[in-house]
Amino acid sequence: MIAVYLKRSLSLLPLILLAGWSPAALADLPGIPAFTMTPGEEQGVEEYSVTLQILALMTALTFLPAMLMMMTSFTRIIVVFAILRQALGLQATPSNQILLGLALFLSIFIMKPVLEEANRVGLQPYMSEEITSLEAVERASMPFRQFMLGQTRESDLGLFMRIADEQYDSPQDVSFWVLLPAFVTSELKTAFQIGFILFIPFLIIDMVVASVLMAMGMMMLSPIIISLPFKIMLFVLVDGWALIMGTLAASYGI
Template sequence: MTVALLKRCLPLLVLFPGLLLAPAAFADLPGIPAFTVQPGENGTEEYSVTLQILALMTALTFLPAMLMMMTSFTRIIVVFAILRQALGLQATPSNQILLGLALFLSIFIMKPVLEEANRVGLQPYMQEEVTSLEAVELASQPFRRFMLEQTRESDLALFMRIADVQYETPEDVSFWVLMPAFVTSELKTAFQIGFILFIPFLIIDMVVASVLMAMGMMMLSPIIISLPFKIMLFVLVDGWALIMGTLAASYGI
């Protein structure tokens, strides 16, 4: 028992002196400046590359929220979820397929906005024509216009009233007010589209349930019988192409 314990602890005993000597060995090495601020023109300040990378890595954690709050992803994924529920399918298509389809359709819809943000914000920054903060401000303008076009005035007025702020023009609206108003409008539009999608499948369920009741087959679930008819109807009308086209057309594409 003692020999086995010594064999397990031997690697730790070998590494222990190295751990003790490591701080002294690295003490004389030059350190990497983690925070450096360089004064720029017109009183501006430019942060070091190390700090910019840290800020970028931190911002990446908010990427899922930004994807939902600033793009068409919310409307698309909600419509897909309602469609699957209307068809009566519990796990087909799977969540991974719906998320991937919603993601790439969002990229397709947002392509003009992304290209404009790249042209006015990212490319000037890569060519060192603007600072990082100016690049963020320039790149956010296409997203702001997109969100304003898709946001209802009533939703925008609601969050302005909650925040107790007033803006003279829509372009002056803060992102912190525009984002929740935009998501609220997207959810409202998605549920409106989902309601229209539900109607034909609901009619099929009612017809099948009435036929089964008339035949005295009340113990048989109408969902099992109506599911093939709903899938057949969805395929015959080319449902996926119709849904994709409707979602793209709802953004003016």
């Protein structure tokens, strides 16, 4: 039972690349000897082997963090949080671990409809043995492609199509290797736009505090130190965390 479950789990590992690799090319790879065991003279020698397919899929696990950052809403969220911390003038608060955890779980919340659709059309039929692992990968990758296409600007998509010297009749036909960098570029643009809007009110506070200190002749006193409590107070009074969370979720149509 454990062996069957392990086999099914390993066969779905290509989902982390979302059809970026060619699973069909891996399906017929031969096995290689892993180790041999000699239980006894009467039982003979028994050889255990591991297929190159499993080795390739296990190697693909190393790409999982990159896929998490590049193919979901994680990039936009973490960039906005970093800009917000810089605008507030807080160097290490909240800490990187807190921001990463917050961005991760907010990404899961935003990606929940996509994950549920991938589970419905790909994973569940496969677990019910209605489709093959290759069909499960192909079906489960479609919700992610639709998500990335919906968040990618046409200008960015056209840029990487020109770089790759490829033309497509419809967005659905766009290659994964063209769609991914276009999606990441669009996410960075949107994150910087949101960050610019966040920066403005805190920049105004810094300018007002600096002008007041200069008028009072306190030029040796750092405006950053004086403005910090005012910026924190403003952020708390307007319920800044709720506004930012709501804005990020709304930017994905949630």
